[in-house]
Amino acid sequence: MSALRLGAVVAALGTALALAGVARAGEQTLTFRSASVTVAPYGVHQTAMLIPSPGVDGYVVGVSADVVDRSGAPEPITNVMLHHVVFAKLGYPDATCSQVRGYDGRQLGLGAERFFAEGEERTEVVLPAGYGYPNKGTDRWAMVFMLMNHRKLAETVSVQYTVRYVTDETLVSVRPYWFDVRNCSADPIFSVPGTGKQFSTFARSSELVMPESGRFVAGGAHLHGGGLKLELSSGTCGVPLFTSEPTWGLPLVRPVMHEPGPKHMTTFSAAPGIPIFAGDRVRLRATYDNSLPHTRVMGIMLLYLAPGPVTACERVPTLPADPLSSPSAPPRVVLPLLKQPRGPARLVLSTFVSDFQYGADRVSLKRGSTFRWQFAGPSRHDVTLASGPVGFASESLAQGSFRFRFTKAGTYRLFCSLHPTQMTQIITVR
Numbered sequence: 001m002s003a004l005r006l007g008a009v010v011a012a013l014g015t016a017l018a019l020a021g022v023a024r025a026g027e028q029t030l031t032f033r034s035a036s037v038t039v040a041p042y043g044v045h046q047t048a049m050l051i052p053s054p055g056v057d058g059y060v061v062g063v064s065a066d067v068v069d070r071s072g073a074p075e076p077i078t079n080v081m082l083h084h085v086v087f088a089k090l091g092y093p094d095a096t097c098s099q100v101r102g103y104d105g106r107q108l109g110l111g112a113e114r115f116f117a118e119g120e121e122r123t124e125v126v127l128p129a130g131y132g133y134p135n136k137g138t139d140r141w142a143m144v145f146m147l148m149n150h151r152k153l154a155e156t157v158s159v160q161y162t163v164r165y166v167t168d169e170t171l172v173s174v175r176p177y178w179f180d181v182r183n184c185s186a187d188p189i190f191s192v193p194g195t196g197k198q199f200s201t202f203a204r205s206s207e208l209v210m211p212e213s214g215r216f217v218a219g220g221a222h223l224h225g226g227g228l229k230l231e232l233s234s235g236t237c238g239v240p241l242f243t244s245e246p247t248w249g250l251p252l253v254r255p256v257m258h259e260p261g262p263k264h265m266t267t268f269s270a271a272p273g274i275p276i277f278a279g280d281r282v283r284l285r286a287t288y289d290n291s292l293p294h295t296r297v298m299g300i301m302l303l304y305l306a307p308g309p310v311t312a313c314e315r316v317p318t319l320p321a322d323p324l325s326s327p328s329a330p331p332r333v334v335l336p337l338l339k340q341p342r343g344p345a346r347l348v349l350s351t352f353v354s355d356f357q358y359g360a361d362r363v364s365l366k367r368g369s370t371f372r373w374q375f376a377g378p379s380r381h382d383v384t385l386a387s388g389p390v391g392f393a394s395e396s397l398a399q400g401s402f403r404f405r406f407t408k409a410g411t412y413r414l415f416c417s418l419h420p421t422q423m424t425q426i427i428t429v430r
Contacts, residue, residue: 027061027166030054034159036070039080039149042338042421044257046146051087053141054163059132059171062164063087063116064124067147067157078253080155084119084222085145087161088112089135095177095305096208097184103380103396108186112142115176117302120250120261123220128271131217131306132171150253174217174304179232179284181206181299187395188300192226194293194391195408201228202290204299207235210280213310215273219303220244221266225259226294226330228287230301235281237313241274244301245327252333257420259294259333266325273306275314289330293391295384296417335386337413338421345428350374353381353397356422358414363427370405371427381416381423388412389429 032052039045054060067075067082092113102108115133116125127133149155181204182188192202221230221244232241246262253260276282286299341361349369351360354376365371373383375397383402384393389410394402396418406412406429416423 026168027164030163030165032161032163033068033072034143034161036156036158037147038154038156039147040154041149041152042257043149044083044146044418044420045149046144046418048142048144051141051143051161053139054135054137054165056137056167058135058165058167059173060115060125060135060163061127061132061166061171062125063161064122065118065159065161068160069155069157072160075155075157077250079149079151080157081120081148081150081253082118082159083146083148083258085117085143085159086114087116088114088142088144090140090142095175095211096179099184101185103186104399113176114178114302117222117300119222121220121222121246121263121265123222123265123267125218125220126269127174127218127304128269130172131174131271131304132166133176133304134173148257150257172306174306177216177303177305179206179208179282179301179303181284181286188298189296189393189395190298191385191391191393192288192290192294192297194290195389196290198291200290201287203285203287205283205285207281207283210276210278210282212305212307213277214305214307215271215275215310216242216303217271217273217306218269219267219301221302222298222300223265223286223288224261224294224297225333226289226292226297227262227299228289228330230265230299231285231287232301232303233283233285234276234313235283237280239313239316241276241282241316242268242301242303242319245325246330247324247326248328248330256333256335257338258296258417259335260331262330264324264326266322266327268319268322270319272317274316274319275310276305277310277312277314280312292332292334293385293388295391295393337386337415337424337426339424341424341426352376353383356381356419358423358425361425363425365406365427365429367409367429368405368407369429370403373402375400375402381418383414383425384417386413386415393417
């Protein structure tokens with residue numbers, strides 16, 4: 001859910017696509033397709049664009065997305081993988097974020113309401129009967145997505161999405177609430193150091209004071225490789241609200257361009273739903289395994305609120321079991337470097353990052369040294385641990401710098417997550 005980097009949507013929108021088909025009375029299943037994009041061999045492609053919406057007043061009651069080739073046939077994950085996709089409705093306020101911190105560190109107006117997202121877990125929105133996300137025929141939709149090409153040939157693909165849409169009745173309106181342990185960031189990542197013993201954990205949390213009362217009637221969540229659970233709780237009442245756990249088992253695709261995520265996260269769709277009241281301190285907590293490093297991870301939960309009166313600290317009902325959920329321990333994956341740096345190690349404390357390369361790709365340091373990466377554009381790059389004693393990663397940057405202090409001896413194998421087959425670096429700390 002990418003991974004869900006919506007902060008630059010408005011500034012990065014591409015050209016509008018072909019006009020959408022118009023839904024007729026009754027519930028319709030509408031299928032739309034984004035503009036096609038070409039993903040380079042073994043490449044990572046990120047983009048934002050305007051996309052078709054239903055084009056008539058109604059309610060969204062379900063959404064799902066997939067990657068298709070030029071003929072419309074689904075692309076297997078072993079070819080092109082949809083790492084994450086985020087849908088937003090332009091011109092509407094987001095419930096949890098009015099501004100975002102951009103890639104360059106500046107605060108930007110979001111200017112859109114995030115209403116659907118998927119990651120590798122491929123969560124489908126299914127609202128309970130009688131509930132819907134209201135949409136006008138004139139509303140404009142946008143999409144942000146990341147694709148990974150696991151083939152040595154360029155692939156031209158589109159994101160195809162299916163919308164279940166109701167036009168002939170009035171439904172109870174829901175509002176999407178986007179909870180994120182690093183909300184309001186264009187690159188909402190954090191890294192797990194992986195310095196603990198077996199079964200040790202690492203957690204990251206955030207808190208939101210609810211601006212309105214109502215009931216959450218549906219929702220899902222997004223974790224990355226190494227994730228254990230994502231918990232939503234009432235800090236005011238001291239009770240759990242909803243816990244989403246990962247189910248593992250996606251095929252290990254080659255080349256391994258990132259740590260594989262879960263194939264499913266626990267979801268729910270139930271009325272009357274989870275009661276929540278205005279002023280409640282709602283806490284989100286993402287828990288990861290800490291026996292190995294896990295970099296560029298996330299903790300996101302998207303819930304749908306039906307606003308209405310609620311008494312403070314009402315009893316939370318037992319939600320129906322998710323039939324697709326089969327929680328288990330995450331697989332232990334060590335990422336390889338897809339390109340081996342060459343040449344002798346250099347005794348330097350900094351390097352430039354530009355033009356798809358690290359200036360110093362083999363470095364030797366003394367323990368306790370601080371190393372600096374200076375980003376010089378024009379493209380965005382990052383520094384991400386593939387394997388080593390301590391997990392860390394920079395944000396994706398075109399300008400500016402990133403520093404890390406190496407306090408543990410060992411070999412740190414690094415790469416750029418946006419260009420994993422082109423940019424690698426090895427730092428040996430002695």
